[in-house]
Amino acid sequence: MEVALKQQKRRASYWSAAWGRFKKNKMAVVGLIYIIIIIIVSIFTPWIAPYPYDEPHYAHTFEKPSAKFWWGTDDLGRCMFSRNLYAMRNALLIGFGSQIVVLIIGVIIGSIAGFRGGRVDTILMRITDIMYAFPTFLFNVILVTVMGRGLFTILVAVGVTGWAGMARLVRGMVMYLKHADFVEAARALGSKEGYIIRKYILPNMLGPIIVSLAFGIPNGIWIESGLALIGMGVRPPMPSWGNMIGAGIGYIMAFPHMVIFPVLTFALTLLAFTYVGDGLRDALNPRSEV
Amino acid sequence: MAELLKVNNLRTYFYRNEGVVKAVDGISYKLDYGETLGIVGESGSGKTVSVLSLLGLIRRNGRVEGGEAIFDGKDLLKLSKEELREIRGKDISIIFQDPMTSLNPIMRIGIQIMEPLIWHRLLSDKDARDRAIELLRVVGIPEYKTRFLDYPFQFSGGMRQRVMIAMALACNPKLVIADEPTTALDVTIRAQILNLMHEMKEKLNMSIIFITHDITLAMNFCDTIIVMYAGKIVEYSSIEKFIKNPLHPYSQGLLNSTLDIEKKEGSLRPIPGNPPNLINPPEGCRFHPRCSYVQEICKEKEPELREIEEKHKVACHLVKGGNLNA
Numbered sequence: 001m002e003v004a005l006k007q008q009k010r011r012a013s014y015w016s017a018a019w020g021r022f023k024k025n026k027m028a029v030v031g032l033i034y035i036i037i038i039i040i041v042s043i044f045t046p047w048i049a050p051y052p053y054d055e056p057h058y059a060h061t062f063e064k065p066s067a068k069f070w071w072g073t074d075d076l077g078r079c080m081f082s083r084n085l086y087a088m089r090n091a092l093l094i095g096f097g098s099q100i101v102v103l104i105i106g107v108i109i110g111s112i113a114g115f116r117g118g119r120v121d122t123i124l125m126r127i128t129d130i131m132y133a134f135p136t137f138l139f140n141v142i143l144v145t146v147m148g149r150g151l152f153t154i155l156v157a158v159g160v161t162g163w164a165g166m167a168r169l170v171r172g173m174v175m176y177l178k179h180a181d182f183v184e185a186a187r188a189l190g191s192k193e194g195y196i197i198r199k200y201i202l203p204n205m206l207g208p209i210i211v212s213l214a215f216g217i218p219n220g221i222w223i224e225s226g227l228a229l230i231g232m233g234v235r236p237p238m239p240s241w242g243n244m245i246g247a248g249i250g251y252i253m254a255f256p257h258m259v260i261f262p263v264l265t266f267a268l269t270l271l272a273f274t275y276v277g278d279g280l281r282d283a284l285n286p287r288s289e290v
Numbered sequence: 291m292a293e294l295l296k297v298n299n300l301r302t303y304f305y306r307n308e309g310v311v312k313a314v315d316g317i318s319y320k321l322d323y324g325e326t327l328g329i330v331g332e333s334g335s336g337k338t339v340s341v342l343s344l345l346g347l348i349r350r351n352g353r354v355e356g357g358e359a360i361f362d363g364k365d366l367l368k369l370s371k372e373e374l375r376e377i378r379g380k381d382i383s384i385i386f387q388d389p390m391t392s393l394n395p396i397m398r399i400g401i402q403i404m405e406p407l408i409w410h411r412l413l414s415d416k417d418a419r420d421r422a423i424e425l426l427r428v429v430g431i432p433e434y435k436t437r438f439l440d441y442p443f444q445f446s447g448g449m450r451q452r453v454m455i456a457m458a459l460a461c462n463p464k465l466v467i468a469d470e471p472t473t474a475l476d477v478t479i480r481a482q483i484l485n486l487m488h489e490m491k492e493k494l495n496m497s498i499i500f501i502t503h504d505i506t507l508a509m510n511f512c513d514t515i516i517v518m519y520a521g522k523i524v525e526y527s528s529i530e531k532f533i534k535n536p537l538h539p540y541s542q543g544l545l546n547s548t549l550d551i552e553k554k555e556g557s558l559r560p561i562p563g564n565p566p567n568l569i570n571p572p573e574g575c576r577f578h579p580r581c582s583y584v585q586e587i588c589k590e591k592e593p594e595l596r597e598i599e600e601k602h603k604v605a606c607h608l609v610k611g612g613n614l615n616a
Contacts, residue, residue, distance in 0.1 A: 014441065181386060185393070185454070188345065189409070189458070191379075199397070200397075204396060
């Protein structure tokens with residue numbers, strides 16, 4: 001099979017066709033560029049940030065943006081730009097990390113329910129329904145209270161409460177795909193079950209799963225900031241958009257730069273992920289182009 | 291001619307909450323090398339199940355209850371799952387009804403044609419590739435060398451059905467089961483596909499089981515015809531005898547339900563009623579509630595499949611001496 005794949009010069013592959021469709025959505029492309037930039041920045045934050053996030057400059061509290069402090073300073077004279085970078089880093093870490101947790105739990109539960117069917121399916125799906133109906137944010141607060149306020153525990157908490165949608169999605173696709181005509185056809189022509197799962201069922205699930213993850217990331221960022229805003233997020237002085245906005249809101253009339261910058265980056269990041277999600281949803285549907 | 295497949299008293303039941311559905315209830319037939327057998331009947335008469343049972347492809351709530359199916363000296367119904375998998379696609383392959391959904395949408399069609407060859411370890415990757423390209427040429431795909439790397443969505447329905455045929459023929463099977471291969475296609479493409487199958491059959495000397503609900507199509511295409519009703523064979527005949535003298539009231543009903551360009555208006559006479567519920571099939575002859583010749587005996591006694599003349603069997607009480615005496 002490898003032999004054939006090498007000769008794909010002229011013919012568009014599934015992924016290059018998807019990329020062609022994605023490119024047509026300008027907002028999605030802009031969002032993707034923004035996301036790539038912030039990911040690179042987040043990886044190199046310790047080298048890019050001009051000051052450590054927790055270094056106070058008591059002579060420079062509440063300073064307006066200047067050449068020394070690009071985005072000004074906060075009530076303790078900490079560099080807002082550096083803090084914003086670290087907040088972004090935490091947010092992305094939790095956004096992506098929580099979706100990995102969602103992916104693992106959702107795919108395992110969804111595929112077991114879909115493949116086994118019957119009583120196993122009923123039990124797993126009722127558990128999923130309970131997860132779906134339970135107020136997510138409350139559950140997050142409880143989990144963080146129990147497990148502690150570290151980055152990793154928040155990440156796990158967001159993932160553990162957010163997998164219900166993924167499990168339902170995967171179950172639905174598995175139930176459809178395991179008896180889809182082309183799977184039956186492959187079986188009828190002598191394919192092994194393992195091959196069917198690897199080459200027929202999993203690749204056909206990939207598109208919707210990626211789209212679901214793309215929409216899940218901004219949701220994870222949102223929850224992380226929400227937790228920080230009510231004081232259940234990462235432990236200060238570690239910055240988060242939520243606690244930065246929460247702290248800045250008190251000084252909004254006198255020192256608006258303390259709110260504007262975190263809100264702006266926060267909003268842009270969420271928008272970028274949402275637009276990319278939209279673009280992916282349109283691009284990854286193999287039937288959306290004839 | 292030598293015998294390729296012999297099915298004896300095959301019974302396949304489905305277990306549902308409402309009861310046992312006797313989808314196939316004791317059918318027997320045989321198939322020679324190079325023969326084309328047509329199985330005709332309404333939806334739900336057990337045509338498809340009767341052949342899928344042979345390959346162990348019925349869903350979990352269905353079970354083959356009994357009978358035997360001797361294919362090439364082996365009883366298919368007694369083979370293990372793995373042995374059956376070895377036979378599927380290699381010795382017996384299937385062409386499915388709906389080409390729009392029977393191909394993996396995200397796999398290049400050339401790769402899909404290579405798959406059966408790889409699964410059955412018949413050829414190396416490179417040889418399989420050459421064979422797949424050759425097959426695309428044989429089934430009449432234009433620009434087959436470049437289309438090899440296309441995806442199914444880049445093909446029309448008729449082209450996809452050609453690809454399905456290429457997949458089915460990849461391993462030079464002895465028997466091809468065509469499960470309503472033309473139902474989803476429009477009429478002009480239908481003729482092309484049938485001609486292609488006929489051509490392939492002549493070239494490769496394979497046998498075909500052709501499942502269809504279109505009785506005229508089967509009469510044009512097959513050597514032997516089986517008419518099924520409610521899980522049973524009602525008429526089993528060579529095609530010449532059948533065209534001359536279709537005997538069972540159901541077969542006649544099917545023929546009267548088709549349009550004929552030479553007949554006058556009003557010649558279209560559909561069979562009244564619906565196929566019976568197979569959980570509680572009617573007593574006696576299963577067709578009697580819909581039969582226009584029905585008599586007392588039909589309601590009480592189940593007719594046996596009797597040989598009326600050579601190569602012509604009918605299951606009807608009213609057929610005597612080569613005629614329907616009603």
